[in-house]
Amino acid sequence: MSDVEPLFPAPCSEPPAPSSSPLADEVRTGLQKTPKRLSSRFFYDAEGSRLFQEIMHAPEYYLTRSEYEILDAHKADYLKQFTPDGRPFELVELGAGDGLKTKILLGFFADKNADFTYAPVDISVDALDELVVDLRQKWPDLRLNPRHDDYFNALEQLSEESDARRVVLFLGSNIGNFSPDDALDFYRQLHNRLQPGDLVLTGFDLQKHPAVIHAAYNDRQGLTRAFNLNLLRRINQELDANFDLAAFDHYEVYNPETGEARSYLVSQKAQTVQIAALDMTVPFQYGEIIHTEISRKFTRAQIEQLAQQTGFSLVGWFTDCKGYFADVVFER
Ligand SMILES: C[S@@+](CC[C@H](N)C(=O)[O-])C[C@H]1O[C@@H](n2cnc3c(N)ncnc32)[C@H](O)[C@@H]1O
Structure with missing residues (x-):
């Protein structure tokens, strides 16, 4: 064996670079x-998305049932509002999850032969993949444009001109996860990206007896606990x-x-x-x-103020029979 230094010595071994994601x-x-x-x-890796689906069925988690009731009772009103003249529209859903409630609208719109594209956006690739497989199976003719992305990146992509009216869905009280300043910033960004006449349908959880809210995040089966952990x-x-x-x-x-x-x-x-x-x-x-x-959790006055401070007009207010939840339409 030669003791001559190899021409290309092996590189010094360095510790692996800390992860970046x-x-x-x-x-x-x-x-x-x-x-x-x-x-x-x-929260929403594959297991988190699965646990959230279980939470939505927990007896204490009234949010899903309330919003389901609203969308089901008012699906015809929403269609009329989204396309009063039968014009095509693009339904962009931010944080679509498993689309449990959105499917009420999609099924009804498909039955009525509405001319629309559904563009679900979600940061969870697992939730989005599952949703797309299910939608393709249920409605093979549905025009689908899924996007695995953060809300804010997706909003930036909205800037391109579109012939179709844009209707942005932000359901499930996702807005409740924002601080008041972030919520203002979010609707201002939406206002900048949308065209006059475009709509935003947001699900707001309303203020109610504190015990009802407290129980929703402390279900007896321990699902929220498992979700957090x-x-x-x-x-x-x-x-x-x-x-x-x-x-x-x-x-x-x-x-x-x-x-x-x-x-x-x-x-x-x-x-x-x-x-x-x-x-x-x-x-x-x-x-x-x-x-x-x-x-x-919001009051009606706070929601009206949010619209007013971000340049939107509040054009639709729909609640469930208990007044727990509101699905509210803002017009740009
Ligand atoms: C509480 S779930 C609601 C799902 C659905 N909108 C509903 O009403 O049932 C929140 C969903 O938003 C997604 N999400 C959370 N933060 C997000 C972000 N910054 N950008 C895109 N999606 C996000 C999660 O992956 C999850 O699927």
Whole structure:
């Protein structure tokens, strides 16, 4: 064997670069904050989307039933509002999920031979793939334009001129996950991207007896608990972390003065978690929280003010029989 240095010596071995992905960025910054926080947009991996589908059927989770009732009772009103003259329209749904309630509209519109394209947008590839397979099976002739993307990127794509009227669906109280400033910013962006006459149909969860709201995020089957803890399981799986799920608890609080339901994960003991892909060690005190979700509840006055502050006109207000939920139409 020669002891001459090889011409091309093997490169020095370097530690692998820490991961970079939206989840990695969120975990890196969010778990260094005080209090610690992680955005609810990361709930929806395959298991999170599956758990959310179960939550929608939980007896305490009135939101889905209320919105289902509204869309079913008013599907003909919506069609009339979306296309009074039979003109084609594009139905863009932000955060479509499994489309459980949207399918009421799609089925009715298809029966009425409405001329429309459905463009669901979701950050969860699992939810979107499942939705597309189901829609192709149910309505093979439906014009579909799915997009795996964040709401905000999808909004930027709306800027291109379109001949068809745009109708943006933002159902399921997704708007409740935004802070008041982010909600204003979101509708201002929508206003900039849409053309005069375009519509936005938003599902708002309304303020009601606090006990009803509190129960919706504390179902007896423990589905919301599992959904919240699934975020830690996802971090273990995708970022090679060692969160012990049994050492964290789900805690939710509703403040009727602010209309905010907040979900937390609580460390049940002093502990240290390693996140190998980020080369990060995260200490937790006993009782320390990670804030994971905000679900805001609205009054009619707040919704009217939101429309007014962002340049929209409120042209449709539909609620369920209990007055728990409102599906509201804004016109650009
Ligand atoms: C609470 S679920 C509601 C689903 C559906 N709109 C409904 O009413 O049943 C929220 C959905 O929005 C998606 N989502 C959350 N944040 C998002 C974001 N920033 N961009 C795109 N989709 C998002 C999630 O993946 C999930 O499918």
